[in-house]
Amino acid sequence: MTVIDAQGLVKRYRTGGQTLYALAGIDFALEPGEFVSIMGPSGSGKTTLLNILGLLDTPTEGTVLLEGQDVTGLGDSKRTSLRKQTIGFVFQHFYLLPTLTAVENVEVPLLLDSDPGVTKRARTLLERLGLGERLDHKPDELSGGQKQRVAIARSLINSPKVVLADEPTGNLDSETGRQILDEFRRIADEDDVAIVAVTHDDLVNEYVDRTVHLVDGTIGRERKNGG
């Protein structure tokens, strides 16, 4: 079943008498296990789209179906619970909590549930991402690539249906970037997780199923890989 089905998304901002269309009518659907990249110039609406797909933001017009359920008009509390259950975020600037160790950072989304199995799962995830040696290090003792991998592990701790990543390889050298993209590919193939990655990096397109180009809030040409 389609994980996310967004129809006619419009996001309008009104600033100082001017109306700005961050998104100007976008249809976007995502199947399980699909790895999609979104490309486009700065200000084209990539982050806005990602936020709406991730239930962080609401569209001015249009509908979003999450696993067939209409989530467009849901209130903050319901959207928050749905984010927790089905969505994993990887932020552009990692946004790890500097006071917590790698393992604790991975546990954060489920920390308040006092589920005793979470720590073990967090360790397993970090080990799978090659951070077995760095489990109890604080973020300021980790390299950029290591931090990014902690952020990815955090996005996976709640076994999400969708992972949304904003510039996941943005600050990484191509070697580390490949490691992370390999990991995304594996998650998509093995765990059937749908992945959307916003990127400027052509390297990403070697790994994805298709690429969506955004221009001024509308979808431009779409390219399918190997399909």
Added chain:
Amino acid sequence: MAGRFFPAALMARRNLTRTKMRSLLASLGIVIGVVAIASLGMFGVALQYSFTQNLGDVGNQLTVYPNSGENVTELTERDIRAIRREASATATVSPVMTRVEPVSYNRGDPVRETIYGVENPAELYEAQEGRVSPFRTGALVGSSVADEHDLHPGSQITVNGTNVRVQAVLEEGEPFSSTNPDNRVIMSTNSFSQRGYSEVYVIESTGTAANETAMGIRESLNEREERVFVQELGSIVDTIEQQFQIINTVLAGIASISLLVAGISILNVMLMSTVERREEIGVLRAVGYQKRDVLKVMLMEATLLGVLGGIAGVVLSIGAGLAINHYAVGDAMAVFRLPNAWYVGAAFTFGVLTSIVSGLYPAWKAASEEPVDALRG
């Protein structure tokens, strides 16, 4: 619930240790506030305690006087019977006569002194030297009189030209009690020619009983005219204790101003912290923390600051209390009395509450920020 709070406490604790100096300074305010409230409270308690220690156990005593304003100069046997009726069965009712006579000690010049006539002094007094009963012909002297004139059992004093043998020197009485014998010379009522009494002591077993008896006496004897005047030491003590209560409350109120200042500094620290951690909080909201979860984490920080400051404050307050009680009451251990525990407990509670209340606004601000706005960078 406690289990659900624990992870929030972990995050809160880590956040506080991130800016150790700032957290320390913020809770220092709470420490000072708690110490101020607790030690001023304990100071008041110590004052009150040393006062009641001096006052002694007089709350259960009454003295009935004839009301000279209504031309009643003495109490009659009928009055005494009425008083006995009003007093409870276990009460001591002791009528006293007085007369003024020239008295000379050790063959010196006679001075005019009040002689007290008490029928059965054994029910009021105990002897320091000699024996109080049987009591028929001799005299009992108070300890101050005995000291001044070097009197002992067997010494002779002269009352209106007649030699009288001192039978006993009495134990010191309570300083504020109207039965206090220290400056008195007491003789048997047999030596008095008059029949009326000038005062009656009633000693009940409790202050409440004394109060009821006083009301009963006023009702039965003052029905037609204000025949008697009943003095209740207990009610005086009550009034004075009420005054102390007011003083204590005012002191504690002044001290709580320092807590207000502490609250403002915590508010400031928490506000700075929410501004600095705007993005982190946005991440928490994005990964599924409800507004109330963020509220919980932030309030946990405020609570920790308050509890830390409160505990340090309580420890320091007990130290201060030991010193206060050592100097004011002469017994440092008096700090472990119930009213002190009350003040220390209240100070701690107020400290923690101040901290939590100060954390409310910053926590609410952090929780109600839209995660999209916080994360736009």
